[in-house]
Amino acid sequence: MDAAAIREKLEATGLRCTPQRYTVMSFLMAHHDHPTAAEIFAAVNTADPRLSRATTYNNLRDLVEAGLVREVATEGRAARYDATGEQHHHFICDRCGKMEDIPWHPVPSPTANALGKRVVRECELIIRGLCTQCAPHRRTTPKPPTSKPSNHRSHN
Amino acid sequence: MDAAAIREKLEATGLRCTPQRYTVMSFLMAHHDHPTAAEIFAAVNTADPRLSRATTYNNLRDLVEAGLVREVATEGRAARYDATGEQHHHFICDRCGKMEDIPWHPVPSPTANALGKRVVRECELIIRGLCTQCAPHRRTTPKPPTSKPSNHRSHN
DNA sequence: ATGCCAACTTAGATTATGTCTAAGGTGAGA
DNA sequence: TCTCACCTTAGACATAATCTAAGTTGGCAT
Structure with missing residues (x-):
């Protein structure tokens, strides 16, 4: 997406297109790996x-x-962001904690009965399991290269 | 669930049933409102x-x-916990940020195609919208009683 | 029975993450 | 050209989580 389009997107919502804001928005649109604020x-x-x-x-x-932009729900402590382009589901690896996008497919909303007076805007799937890298290992060594530190209580 | 059952649960996983650990586990089993660590x-x-x-x-x-116990995925900064009893989905209110349980119903896993070599353990739904309290208000006043502070940049 | 050792607990320091404060910059419209 | 709301900024502050180093506990090998 080009600069003018981003500017329009921002201004359509009443936000000024400052250089700083443009830079943040532009970065998010170029990175779909759910970066943290840091x-x-x-x-x-x-x-x-x-x-x-x-x-x-x-x-x-x-x-x-x-x-x-949306803030994605994760177990980690740091908020992660995502420029809302097309909708997608999320896959979270049990072993390395990595979060990956899964192509969108519609999911059934719970019954009106279960929802009561709640108004639903969207339904997203969180799929848990082992990612492509971790699946072959199953439950061998605890953690892969770059991941949650997870250094349990290693004590002394 | 009684004390002996909790003790067995713990010891079955190789954890000692210390008074402290018992207290934490017992508290989590009695509270299904996703308490934070704090x-x-x-x-x-x-x-x-x-x-x-x-x-x-x-x-x-x-x-x-x-x-x-599971750590539930939320947008907030503080981790929230849940003693894994029966499975359930989660509803997150766009307006007040409250997270509520929704009774379980099975959801379709994505196609094998979309998943590649990933191994799926479970699929949970995150439903977003307005909760029972917030739905009637729609987009009137910004926030209800006890919620995310959300005090934007109110400036001077 | 005793001594060892790994599992466990603890107070307080430290790190990581996010928010606030107070001051100053910027630009569109009066 | 003035003004005012919107925006940016450095650094202080707040909150959430983890680490450190020391002490406790209890099963078990001797």
């Missing part, structure tokens, strides 16, 4: 050292409120 | 002041690793 900050701050941490967080919040 | 600590520490914060976190991690 990762986004590191990347955009390297690209443009003017961009401060507070601004990164402010802009992420603004973009989420505007509906241009 | 809430769990506050509750168990009040019940038994010997129980320290580090121990609460250590035990939660041990229980999760043992598969007796």
Whole structure:
């Protein structure tokens, strides 16, 4: 997506297209691996050292409120973001914690009975299991290369 | 579930049934509202002041690793826990952020094609929308009583 | 029975993540 | 050209989680 399109997207929601905001939005649209706020900050701050941490967080919040970006639900402590393009499901690896996108397919909503007066906007699937890299190992060595540290209580 | 049953559950996974661990497990089995680690600590520490914060976190991690407890995926920053009893889906309110359980119903796994070599353990639904309390309001006042603070950049 | 050792607990320090404060910059429209 | 709302910023602060180093406990080998 080109610059003008991003600008339009932002302005359509009432947000000014500042250089900082543009940079954050543009980064998110180019990275579909659910970066954390810290990762986004590191990347955009390297690209443009003017961009401060507070601004990164402010802009992420603004973009989420505007509906241009979503905060994905994960077990980790750091919030992860995703420029809402096409909808997709998520796969979370039990062993390495990695989160991957799974192509969208519609899922059945619970019965009206189970939902009561709740109003449903969307239904997303969280699939758990072993990712392509971890599946062959099954339950051998505890953790693969880059992952959640997970250093249990290794004690002394 | 009585004390002996909890003890057996713990010992079946190789964990000692210490008073502290028992207290944490027992609390989680009695509360199905996805308490945060901080809430769990506050509750168990009040019940038994010997129980320290580090121990609460250590035990939660041990229980999760043992598969007796799960850490639920949420957008919030604090991890939330759930004693794995019967499976259920989750509903997250867009407006107040509350997470509620939805009775289980089986959901279709994605096609083998979309999954590749991944091994699926379970599929959980995350349903988003407006909860019973928030639905009537639709998009009127920004937030209900007890919720995510959400105090945007209110500035000066 | 005793001593060992791994599992466990603990208080407090430390790290990681996110938010707030107070000040200043920017630009569209009066 | 003034103004005011919107925006950015550095750094202080708050919150959530983990680590450290020391002590406790209990099963078990001797």
